[in-house]
Amino acid sequence: MAALGTLSSANLNGGQKLAVKFFTVAIALFGAQVLFGMLAGIQYLKPDFLFGILDFSVNRMLHINAMVVWLLFGFIGAVYWILEDESGTPVVGLGLGNLMFWVFTLAVVVVVLVYLLVQTGPGELKSIWLINEGREYIEAPRWADIGIVVCVLIFFYNVAATFMKGRFTGIAGVLVFDLVALAGLYLAGMWYTPNISMDQHWWWWVIHLWVEATWEVLVGCLLAYGLVKTMGVRRKIVETWLYIEVALLFGSGILGLGHHYFWIGTPEYWLSIGGFFSALEPIPLVAMVVHAVFDAGHHKMKSANHPALAWMIAQAFGNFFGAGVWGFMHTLPQINLYTHGTQWTASHGHLAFFGAYSTIVIAFVYLAVQKWRGDVWMSGNMAGAWKWKWALFLLHAGMIGMTMALLITGYEQSQIERAIGGSTWTAYFEAQAHVWFVQGMNWRMISGWAFTAGFVLLAWDLMTIGKRETRPAQLPAAEAAAA
Amino acid sequence: MRRTLTSQERVVIEPVHLADFFTVFFSAASVILFGALYALLFAWSRVRGRPRLMPMAYAAYLGLAASVIVLGNAANLFNSHYWTFIVLLMLVGYLVAPHAIWHLCVGTHVGEDEAVKVSQQR
């Protein structure tokens, strides 16, 4: 065994060795997301910046694609991280998993290079197959779509087969089912139609049912594992709550799809269905609050990894404000008529994705780094603890700043452009030139710099935290009891 | 397009009037924030055995109820039966949800030593 405080794969099991590869690429892609987001943000203020070289459309596409892929890599990594421990057996197809990692990473690199160097193609099917599908979030060309599905299927095989060979726990059951849905739903976005209404109808199956249903349940599985392993909550209780969560999330989330079907040509009954499930959506959040208080009252919040715990707490708050408060403010069709397709959506999207998903992946990466260095001390009195604290603060201050700034621009846009101006070309630019909008975009940029600084600090911290630390981590008694 | 609808008219939704935009955003945010505050105080009061917190929890619920009504008015929800039903559903649902979840918490944690204490305290 390697010395404490040095990175050594001897400290990891097979699945975890693979997981840290995924985490490494995930953090690199997080950096890409920040970079291209910043470039796109600057273009709002200086429209001639990189005009004709790296246009807004390219930067924005890379910004949102990097996000989808880094979160996916983070989730896959997190699942591999827990897989051997949860199943009690080595990963069945580790070689295959490694191959899939390299193929997936290589595919991402090729797609990004094509985005950057080729950018657009002629209006023919071959452009969609080879260059860019031109559909928000799932721009990846069709060849890459097929690659993604193959990779996810290999991943699914590894997870399902490993659990079948070892222990098939309740968490395993939910996870395996969720991965089937995750892979299957992606197929809904893989065909061409000239009909834009039909296109967007199926497109939302991928986007909504991934982000607001299957991803949430996947995070639920990861958190459930965390509760069992780090807080010593009894497995039976945790798994019961995982089922309750699945019932609440899928019960409100699947037909919650309706709130995207207000204005794309889909029938009027979706206004009623979408409104109904929008009113239900806060229920899982209320459940979360009550249960969190209940647990906090019964379990001593002791963690051997302070940064990871802090990011998990941030997840609870981020999910609540991003999805709950920001979502509900503009989800009823009576108001969504004006906010749909404005900076409102951008405000909500930034906070919700960061709050619900980025936070949990970052928490897992901290857990991974700790073990990678041989389970070093990561609690109080840590050397250089200012780094993770400032990274956490700057990333949150930056994100909240961006969200508030975009909220103000969205508010102005929904009034000036939508309600008064009626969404014409002239009304659009009137709203974009408005002083509230311009100032909002300035503040967004300032907050973006804070976020960037936070990211740099986070990356630095992840590379150095626990280095040369000689104290071993104080593992909670639960770990021993559960094993 | 401000136009007051007569009671005979049935439209699926009546869009928010420009003057009510801020009210809608603010009251919708308040619904969720009061809802969380209610759930938090309610659970806190029970878990710590502090009955004095309970009136504050219900005060938060009153704030929630007021926000729902204001939202209902501003978003023209009371002009149709269906949307009025949604308002009622929110009022009842958010009142009951923390109670129901609390019972589930107690029920699922039965057998755990600390949880037994809580159920006995109640």
Next chain:
Amino acid sequence: MSQTQTQTQTLWWASESFWKKMAIWITAGSVVVLIFLTFDTVKQITAGGKRVPAYSVINQRIDYVFDDKRNHQVPVIGPEEPLFGKKLSEEEAMALVSKGKLTTQAKNCMNCHTLLGNGAYYAPDLTKSWLDPNWGTKETREQKMVDFLMNPEEMLHNSIGRRMTNLGITEEEARATVAFLKWMSSIDTNGFPYNFKPIDQSDPAPAAAPAASADAAAAPVQQ
């Protein structure tokens, strides 16, 4: 302790097996309802229906008129007004619109613009761009749109200096894109965008003006 054990068994509504079944039934139930609704929705949004017209609608005038009954604007299909002066069969129209749709995808329009309100927010929504008063008159509109798409970086856009980049759109692609945009403006979007003020498409001779003119659409607008 034995008392708690018996209690564990009595609380069926808090048991793992109950919630496992609930999770499965609620998920399955939601999926079944969704599939049922999807069949109906897909039927209603297939091109050629009432909500999403056939592609040959580009042979006709399309307007966006306030409907008293539904209390918002709805697309109204008017008299024959073929795009680029050439009446197309259903197959020809579909091929042209499809070419336009492919162009919007290949040129990544959605990462600056919104279509039906979805996309990016750096450029105007294109849902009703065919009807935008910015194109001047209905006689010059088609050519203006084609010219704009082919050389956008040279055109005057706005006062804030934001421009569309030259995406190398050919004339064929530009014309197809205009067809796609005209067809998209005929989709019934439940009143989105709200309070839109369409281009004046009324015929010059007052006698020939149909009821569904731009004036009628603008009349109830009183903010």
